[in-house]
Amino acid sequence: MSAITAEQVAHLANLARIDLSPEEITNLTLDLGQIVDSVAKVQEVATSDVPATSHPMPLTNVFREDVVVPSLSVEQALSGAPARAGDKFRVPAILDEE
């Protein structure tokens, strides 16, 4: 049922924000097809009467009190920034100029 296409991989790469090269798309299309065929076997036993488990330990209601704790200093916060302007992170234009 998998039959992953190159178009699909390109679409997934776009969703995942990775600028894959055409060769990578070709290779990943093959890899993904094989992997998906192989992992699809989960469907054999995943019947409707089986509940899903999202967490290994069944905890509920884990909360934090609403008490302020010290934040990072501005310098610490910005210490890893590839680009900054003053105390803010600097990012390239969001929209294409047109």
Add this chain to the structure above:
Amino acid sequence: MTELIRLTAAELSSRLQDKSVSAVEATQAHLDQITAVDTDLHAFLYVAADAALATAARIDARRAAGEELGPLAGVPIAIKDVLTTLDMPTTAGSKILEGWVPPYDATVVRRLRAADLIPLGKTNMDEFAMGSSTEHSAYGVTRNPWDRDRIPGGSGGGSAAAVASFQAPLALGSDTGGSIRQPAAVTGSVGVKPTYGAVSRYGAIALASSLDQVGPVSRTVFDAALLHDVIGGHDPLDSTSLTDAWPSMAAAATAGLKDGALKGVRVGVIKELSGSGFQAGVTQRFTETLALLTAAGAEITEVSAPNFEYAVAAYYLILPAEASSNLARFDSVRFGIRVDPAEGSLTSEHVMAATREAGFGPEVKRRIILGTYALSTGYYDAYYGSAQKVRTLIQRDFAAAFDQVDILVSPSAPTTAFKFGEKLEDPMAMYLNDITTIPANLAGVPGMSIPIGLAPEDGLPVGLQIMAPARADARLYTYGAAIEQLLEATWGHTMLDQAPALALATTAKGAI
């Protein structure tokens, strides 16, 4: 100094306490060993020699001043590069984080420092812990101290190799599908994946949040227990952290050394994790160990876990799905590298995509794309949803098994250390190598790997995996220590006293 580095953490600790050895001497000895062997092995990505010696000197001064220090105070430790550290770069083996120095310590690192252990440096790993061979590190492979043409396991190959080659008595690892236990198995060392939630994940760079667990890497079960006691326990910064009052793991390990510790212990052998697909020498050593256990009074039963067959498939849906989301934050805005696109406009979107293309290795991209697929509209129920159901079935298998037995055992890995490149071209073959270790992560139960001898056909270490019910980590230490003692009594020496001693002698000479 050779003698110092061959001490267990517990032995070193008692020498430090009786002041026959200083923390500076112990640290220097390990730094010397790193200098001697690590150019070749490449277990470390970063060595904090000056900081380690300075920390050691402060600890010596405090001890000299009569201060009461913890049991591991002054003992050096290596830290897997997946854990954030204030004073050392943290890359998770990825180019995208090259040179990043975090503004905070992971909770476990904070606890190490509070217990006065001495961080020696950061160890190599598969990029973002994706892999079983450390071949996927962006910074080059780590070699197995037993055979330098072979992998040290993964993703925590660096931590395991560091401990196995006496560069550190202790190390921290992280285990998402076997990344502590499998490297321990193939390097003849000890590794523990605690119960999910027993050790804080805060500051552990997430691979798959619902599977990741930080744990100890060492050469003996007792050393692992000492380290577990330091890093374990509730952390309010990790919402999945358990609030249990844990028993002392060190005391649990000590209990295993008593005569008759294994008498009447019900040991389950998982039918689905043995037999075909396992290397002959692995099966042989495993079977011999079972015989030893029987002789020591344990009751061996075969138990079936029919849904383990689906574990690898479920794992390779859940892990990529969570990872695809966890790794979204690597976007060139707040930390890490930024790469401009070769062509097209310089928008945020394009710069992010170009950075992620350049910064992530092929295995990371493969899993992100797979995870994105598994979560996307129209496929969620068939893949991610089904995988979560398989998770329920595997938990049920464990529950049924633990109704009959106290611990479960299996070989830690289907094979001994394989050669570099052997499985690199076939991702599914690499994934299937994790078949033994993955079920514990899916169910959240604790698992331990201890060495049980060398496979006759290749002379490489074989590991025994012991699993206990969730929250029963102490059981691993008790029975792990008992089995370790039994084996060493049979051999007349420790595991790492045999082949690696030779291998290291040559390595050390070669490096000098």
Add this chain to the structure above:
Amino acid sequence: MAKPELMDYDKALELFEPVLGFEVHVELNTKTKMFCGCANEFGSGANTNTCPTCLGLPGGLPQVNHKAIESSIRLGLALGCEIAEHSRFARKNYFYPDTAKNFQTSQYDDPICHDGSLTIELESGRLVTVEIERAHMEDDAGKLTHMGGSTGRIQGADYSLVDYNRGGVPLVEIVTQMIEGAEHDAPEIGRTYVAGIREIAKALGVSNARMEEGNVRCDANVSLRPRGSKVLGTRTETKNVNSLRSVERAVRYEIQRQAAVLHAGGTITQETRHWHEDTGITSAGRPKSDADDYRYFPEPDLVPMAPSREWVEELRLTLPEPPAARRKRLQADWGFANLEFQDVVNSDLMDAVEATVAAGASAQSARKWWTGEIARLANAAGVAADSLVQPAQLAALIALVEAGTLTDRLARQVLEGVIAGEGTPAEVVASRGLAVVSDDGALIAAIDEALSKQPDVLAKIRDGKLQAAGAVIGAVMKAMRGQADAARVRELVLERAGTAESGSVE
């Protein structure tokens, strides 16, 4: 950009039936953020309230703020919602530079509150019940500032700056069901509904509820269905409409724009649109597409919530009087006419008037001052009226007027003094020497002098043309430099004019 064609509103309503939907984001006023202990503060220095968790640093993990859950449940209860027995967070995955983790931690298939309603009353007296589908929790994004270009807008910017202080602030998103039958009232329904949510959030104390600071933000969905058709039209979602007036204008605008497009044979694109406050138009944003695949899945770093029924009932007991009921009660207590009351409500001065009355002032005086002089001063200063003066101070000022110590004119000067921080009304009166001259002797002397200077006026008064007294009153007030009570002056003028007849004044 070119202004699109608009159809006359009445004609649009003749041809089409508007169908509405609103998503209102209420920012909670907890002390800390949704998932970390950083301060939830407006106006701090950039990136001062950040930590590994809200900055999305590698290794950061979320911890749920208990107070935020409590506030969300109370908000849900006030909106008549069911509180879910099981609720959990999910990740909504998308890349954007203001979203530190590149996913929003939100709720998807298990929202904390669902199935409520809010009944609103329009100016006509029409009651409209807006059904609420869900109220779920999520974290806010950071703030982007667009640099370069001419407009400061995202379009044409050279680069952008990010401040993550707001990133991770708790939000409750309240989503309505489709609202049909709005008809001509559609824009007013939008405004009144958002005002209602805002009022409830404020009354509960769960939000500062200041729209100008973005505490309450509205996305308005509008579609048109041709009269007689059963098929719903394609809807647009106008984002971030951030004042009550804008909600009304944006809904009206979209109805007129969509009607023109449809009438001309065009089609509506399903898209998000941006509201432009300055020009009063919406413009096309990103069209909805396959690319909007958010890949929701349960947040593995957080565990599910199961709010106990006991807790929910405890919280229900803490709910204040519903704002609509309170309005009815206060209007009756105060005896305000509808227009008077509306004026107070629309100016957001109900609390201020209530507090002033509680401090001893009459309701009418309190209303006149708040909606009159104080609102005027606040408007000029560009601040909220209730931030200018304390209700107790105003009540003291009103008491001085009613005691005859101050005229209205003098009282306005005293108010300025109070606002300028010169002290209590009594202190300002003393320091500025503003008390009314209440010594009749001084007034009578001034009146007699004025009357003697204007014998013709005196004659007119004596002829019974009492309005002529105005000229004399004016002269007296001028002579007293305003520090006299005009009513008392008038009384005395008439009295003196009568006395003069008896001959004491020539």
